[in-house]
Amino acid sequence: MPSRSSDARRRYVGWSGIAAAAAAVVVGCTSTPAPPPVAAGRSPLYSQLVQEVSGAGALTHAEALQQIGDRNGGNRATPGPGYDASVDYVAGVLRDAGFDVSTPSFVLRQRRGGETVVRNVIAQTRTGSAEHVIMAGAHLDSVPEGPGINDNASGVATLLEVATRMGSSPPIPNVVRFGFWGAEERNLNGSKAYVESLSDSRREAIGLYLNLDMVASPNAGYFVQGGADPPGSRSGPPGSATVGRVLVDELAANGIVADLVKFDGESDYAAFVDADIPSGGVLAGDANKKTPEQADRWGGRAGEVFDACYHSACDRIETLDRTALDKFSNAVAGTIARFAESAEVPAR
Numbered sequence: 001m002p003s004r005s006s007d008a009r010r011r012y013v014g015w016s017g018i019a020a021a022a023a024a025v026v027v028g029c030t031s032t033p034a035p036p037p038v039a040a041g042r043s044p045l046y047s048q049l050v051q052e053v054s055g056a057g058a059l060t061h062a063e064a065l066q067q068i069g070d071r072n073g074g075n076r077a078t079p080g081p082g083y084d085a086s087v088d089y090v091a092g093v094l095r096d097a098g099f100d101v102s103t104p105s106f107v108l109r110q111r112r113g114g115e116t117v118v119r120n121v122i123a124q125t126r127t128g129s130a131e132h133v134i135m136a137g138a139h140l141d142s143v144p145e146g147p148g149i150n151d152n153a154s155g156v157a158t159l160l161e162v163a164t165r166m167g168s169s170p171p172i173p174n175v176v177r178f179g180f181w182g183a184e185e186r187n188l189n190g191s192k193a194y195v196e197s198l199s200d201s202r203r204e205a206i207g208l209y210l211n212l213d214m215v216a217s218p219n220a221g222y223f224v225q226g227g228a229d230p231p232g233s234r235s236g237p238p239g240s241a242t243v244g245r246v247l248v249d250e251l252a253a254n255g256i257v258a259d260l261v262k263f264d265g266e267s268d269y270a271a272f273v274d275a276d277i278p279s280g281g282v283l284a285g286d287a288n289k290k291t292p293e294q295a296d297r298w299g300g301r302a303g304e305v306f307d308a309c310y311h312s313a314c315d316r317i318e319t320l321d322r323t324a325l326d327k328f329s330n331a332v333a334g335t336i337a338r339f340a341e342s343a344e345v346p347a348r
């Protein structure tokens with residue numbers, strides 16, 4: 001668990017449009033409801049993405065990652081051959097789709113002493129201004145106990161589906177950048193190393209970070225992390241309410257009434273939150289139990305955990321909730337399209 005310190009926060013410089021829109025939302029809650037800060041997209045890109053992106057498309061990538069686990073001792077943990085093969089798969093898919101792909105490495109301290117070098121995967125569109133970056137990420141590693149298909153091949157597969165349907169050169173004003181993190185299951189090392197590697201200007205160019213970690217839990221729930229009022233370290237830096245609101249909107253467009261929850265520091269958004277980057281996340285639930293009210297709203301089994309295979313060998317392709325994968329894929333696609341095209345983001 002990363003320790004969090006509010007005094008480590010840096011002054012928020014860029015992307016004041018998103019922060020200002022979030023402030024308007026907070027005010028709106030006490031009087032009349034504010035209009036959505038980022039208009040619901042009806043652009044050609046938005047329409048195309050929400051139409052084409054599907055859970056079935058994401059599932060093909062999850063299946064590939066399952067096979068990688070099967071061929072490498074049943075896991076994709078960092079460090080290890082299953083993780084390395086996962087990096088090669090993701091980088092290959094994105095290179096084939098024309099993205100600008102890199103695999104920056106970081107040093108991971110081994111449990112029994114010594115160090116090893118681990119790669120993240122970073123890919124971005126060739127269109128859009130590099131001063132205005134929309135970032136979405138998912139951890140690419142599993143625990144050693146299993147292949148990690150809900151946790152978190154599901155998040156990786158969703159981003160690969162969105163990226164390949166969007167293509168590497170969509171007509172967008174803002175760059176869309178995807179991050180696939182190593183060693184999340186080892187104290188969030190990959191995402192921390194990435195954020196630490198950024199210069200001030202490159203960090204400030206990131207307008208927001210959207211995290212996907214477990215989006216097809218077998219007894220699925222629909223949680224949006226961050227953006228809860230009032231603003232604070234556990235609800236994210238200013239601007240996070242906007243990210244959360246758009247995610248909630250896009251899930252609603254898929255017939256889902258999501259629960260908005262605070263950040264708990266247990267996934268890769270933590271490094272971005274600590275760097276004062278507006279953030280949001282989606283999650284279908286882990287080892288907590290579904291309440292009767294949630295089962296009424298979302299279906300599934302009340303009183304049972306969201307993912308009975310969490311961090312175990314049965315976290316396999318067969319257990320995924322394909323409906324949840326489909327709805328989250330669609331909602332994430334719509335969210336990324338809306339922010340990629342947002343005209344409310346001012347030039348810095």
Ligand SMILES: [Zn+2]
Pocket residue numbers: 139151152184213214267
């Ligand atoms: Zn995870």
